[in-house]
Amino acid sequence: MQNISMGQAVAQALSEEMRRDPSVFMAGEGIGVGIHDSPLMPTYGLLQEFGPGRVKDTPVSEAVIAGLAVGASVLGLRPVVEVMFFPFFTLASDQIVNHAAKLRYLSGGKSAFPMVVRIKAGAGFGAGCQHSHNLEAWAAHCPGLKVVMPGTAADAKGLLKSAIRDDNPVIFIEDMGLYFFPTPVPEEDYTIPIGVADVKKPGRDVTVVTWSKMLGTAFKAVGPLAKDGIDIEIVDLRTLLPLDKETILNSVRKTGRLVVLHEATRTGGFGGEIAALAAEEAFEALKAPVKRVTAPDIPVPFSPPLEKFYLPDEAQLIQAIKDIVKA
Amino acid sequence: MQNISMGQAVAQALSEEMRRDPSVFMAGEGIGVGIHDSPLMPTYGLLQEFGPGRVKDTPVSEAVIAGLAVGASVLGLRPVVEVMFFPFFTLASDQIVNHAAKLRYLSGGKSAFPMVVRIKAGAGFGAGCQHSHNLEAWAAHCPGLKVVMPGTAADAKGLLKSAIRDDNPVIFIEDMGLYFFPTPVPEEDYTIPIGVADVKKPGRDVTVVTWSKMLGTAFKAVGPLAKDGIDIEIVDLRTLLPLDKETILNSVRKTGRLVVLHEATRTGGFGGEIAALAAEEAFEALKAPVKRVTAPDIPVPFSPPLEKFYLPDEAQLIQAIKDIVKA
Amino acid sequence: MTSQKKYELYRGMLLIRRFEEKLTELCAGGKVPGMVILCTGQEAVAAGVCGALEKEDVIISNHRSHGHLLAKGADPNLIMAEIYGKSTGYNKGKSGTLHIAAPEVNALCTTTVVGGGIPIVVGTAFAQQYNKSGSVSVCFFGNGAADEGSFHESLNMAALWNLPAIFICENNVYSGAQRMEDHTKVKDIATRAIGYDMPGVVVDGNDAVAVYNATVEARERCLAGEGPTLIECKTYRWRGHGESDHQVYQPKDEIACWMERCPVEKLQKELLDEGFITRQEVLELENEINKAVEESVRFAEDSPWPAPEDALEDIYA
Amino acid sequence: MTSQKKYELYRGMLLIRRFEEKLTELCAGGKVPGMVILCTGQEAVAAGVCGALEKEDVIISNHRSHGHLLAKGADPNLIMAEIYGKSTGYNKGKSGTLHIAAPEVNALCTTTVVGGGIPIVVGTAFAQQYNKSGSVSVCFFGNGAADEGSFHESLNMAALWNLPAIFICENNVYSGAQRMEDHTKVKDIATRAIGYDMPGVVVDGNDAVAVYNATVEARERCLAGEGPTLIECKTYRWRGHGESDHQVYQPKDEIACWMERCPVEKLQKELLDEGFITRQEVLELENEINKAVEESVRFAEDSPWPAPEDALEDIYA
């Protein structure tokens, strides 16, 4: 088992898939020659290995980067393109939502669009709201897309391989907060299925459904809560679309309590979907109100104390859990 | 009381506001000289009355149409711009989400962006998924925006006037299914406050939260359910952001049962937010599982029987209500 | 150009014309659902461009697609059935008139998002270059679409990478109800090619032979690795934006003037003048084509509707 | 240009230079949060453009904004405090270095979405035209931004409507780590103006006087109702894209060569040669400016952080 960061795990998945399958190529702004020459970054070293024919630095043109993937994939290539930061998803969204997600349907099932859009996400870098704005709820509201958001380096590697081998457009969202800390990642070639949530920690009292960087926040709450005799079950969604309802519902039916934890802002966030699911399909099992722990409904502010205030933390999670265990 | 369609009610609000306030202007594709020369359309007659200086036909350029509104509003004008169909919101979304919604925050409260973006929405016209795709959940997930989606012509008039007078960016979503049927609309100048839901029909047994065209579908369920002794309360959201939680919660606390009805696809739809709200804050009052009646998770298909299948209808609503009244 | 080739272009245009005239009739009779958008008067663009392509060349089309599809060799029956929304249509009724894809003839994607196809053709051309497939990609779009940001990003990238792409701007004077001078100040869209260091060509879009020749040249450039070309075809939309548009903003004499320059009649006259066909043969051809069109309507009308639950299929591969 | 005016431009450039050199130092010392992006070497663009504007003229800036803001007359203290994220900053710490708005001097919006400001300047210029305010709007953006769709849509609309807008493309050779030839085939971004029937001008972006003159002319066109101008200022980024960029892709001799062409020294030399200032006065000015910069740092460091809950404010008007 190697110890590598999520950035490195992504780079490993990319390079292994590119070696395996010559139809895989990459495109994006500065994915080859970049302004961050760090081996922790997710496309580090790929230009050197695969050359400019397969690792394409592009103009700053998000719409055509996405369109490039749509067109190349319908002819059978497997593009992996990058949207540098999540707010720029807006600029690519017509191609992704109205084209990548819909053109197979519009072909009556004749065509396929095996493409991956990698997106860098997450607040916490002092970059402000035009660089940090988690919009996974947008992508997850678009039938035809798959939406993946790994919470560990090991998951990222296996899920990205699945995404590249998938015959559908996959939005693969990488929280930059996970890029820099090494964790154990298997060395071999493995895939993790898209559409399957993972119970990262079994528990008795409360189900915490979360994804991406917030998985770490959930784990930080385990110890303090255990001291109070509260045993949480952590369900890492990993894939938002298609949603693994069974794993969520089984957990909620077992614990009878649900807290959803995500970094995105609250209103209209994907946490609503999870809470709704429980209220619809695990209602009889629920012993207490559902809770969502999320960012407040504000843009991500720049100043360190403000940005810290923005990000949900384990204290808020612990409080929410205690509230409903008491209830 | 006049009998006019929602298209006419919108046109009336626009012309009255333009007469009242010279800082109001309009821009959009074919809002002046249009391919539909019908008096039922929402911008009919405005070019004649106000001239090409205030009713600006634009190139087919959604990003700059939205940017025009951002820039003009920060200098104190009150632009009302149009996005022709909801899927093209994607093309304007960087300007709307990363700029209109955030620039006030980024100015530290120094600047204001009093602009309205009108969007034509709704399936049912045989135009297919690149013209019909309700994305209100996207807009409602963006702090800094207000999101309004009227369900009657009378509401449209009063809400649009409020939107134009509001000092914030307002996304005003008009379902084209309401454009063509006359209903009573007060003749005088009136506003309806943004952020206030409306109990369109009080009832005892089940709360139905809905908005836009689906309000009519909810009303179609009233009679048949009454025959079975079920009395529904219909809450017309009217505004999705800011969300009138109190009205929703009061109703749910009273009836103990909630069904959310919307036209957009299910997963990630704004119905999740409403269901989550109930599961969080009216949990004790809930007597039965929450239900969502929505379109299935598919793009809007073209063929009439398929498109009909797509649209949620009163039969589905009635079934959902009966299911939870029995439960 | 050989007379034989000219005859093929003529024949192709005639099919498009009659197919769409039938649609006008069907729309007036309320026979087809949704909004139907025709290219009547613009047939020379579809015929001239597609006449210069090989089967494996890709086309990406827009809302005004019937001509492109027919010229690329798509089956009129399957197009008509799709327009009707029948299960036998090219896309099982999911697309309707606005987004027909016919991968069978490499009409890979049709998008009704104005400008939406231009980035996609960058992708298909990239795949052709990447695979050294010796084929090219063509995107059809209107003068209005040339104002979309996607046009700009796409032409820049295509030029930068020398992609085998041909950008066909079908300038029919209007963009919706807006005339060219109401949506851009520039006189020729082709001028914009300079901004990407790409050749930009203006051709008479009512002359199928001129369109054909320009396309052949652009295709050769593509295959020689010299990159993309922007071809602006000046033409005119005889009918409204769609069949429900009453054309109140289109001057009657302007329409009349352009009808004088009918691209189908032009080629017919040349072929008659050259003695390649006789009046009798024209009548026979008309007859044959009318039959094919009638047959497509019969096929569509006799075809079953999709079952409602079919709507749930074809989302994921 | 009068020597007095030239002196003002020189003085403005010197302030920008020293202000940003200080930021380089602060970043290296880990004193300021987030990613700081400097315009060192490009000062002549900010100074030349803003020197030609009146107070009521609007500027819309981008991620490389400090120069624009200072040249437009923004307060160094409030900029520095904002960069530090302090409550006394222009935007109470909500913006940081990347999106500073200083409505006080009509630096209305700064957006770090590449190309995002270009549509906005169409809006401000429209408002000025609508209100017959006799002022103009200027948008600063880079060579990279000129590939975004927003550039295209905006220039087309601005030209179509004859808006009083000036588009300043600050071509510093790079777009992130990509050189100009890696992101577009065209040699001069200004060429693209032809595609909108708009004047496109190339100027030496290291010559504040040339930039000033081009802006004056463009501004006069605006005010005469003759519409917008695209001005491309050829310049160079001495430092990395941001302060954390180690410039591995920027050839050392290229940097050295451009440092030879320092815009600040150029004007200083001219003023000395003209005898308008003496070496002594230069030293005094340096001194004064260094003090102002130090003062801005002191102001920022002494200022309080915003309270966490302040994050909840300023969303809605």
Ligand SMILES: Cc1ncc(C[n+]2csc(CCOP(=O)(O)OP(=O)(O)O)c2C)c(N)n1
């Ligand atoms: C992104 C987008 N905006 C607006 C529309 C509505 N619309 C459909 S066709 C059209 C005009 C397009 O004009 P042009 O590109 O010249 O094509 P033409 O219809 O003339 O063939 C418009 C505005 C659309 N379908 N997509």
Ligand SMILES: Cc1ncc(C[n+]2csc(CCOP(=O)(O)OP(=O)(O)O)c2C)c(N)n1
């Ligand atoms: C829409 C968008 N895409 C990508 C980025 C990341 N990014 C920031 S600056 C930059 C390069 C811009 O180059 P240029 O416009 O030439 O400006 P310069 O940095 O050289 O001043 C990129 C790609 C961004 N901020 N916004």
Ligand SMILES: [Mg+2]
């Ligand atoms: Mg046209």
Ligand SMILES: [Mg+2]
């Ligand atoms: Mg640059």
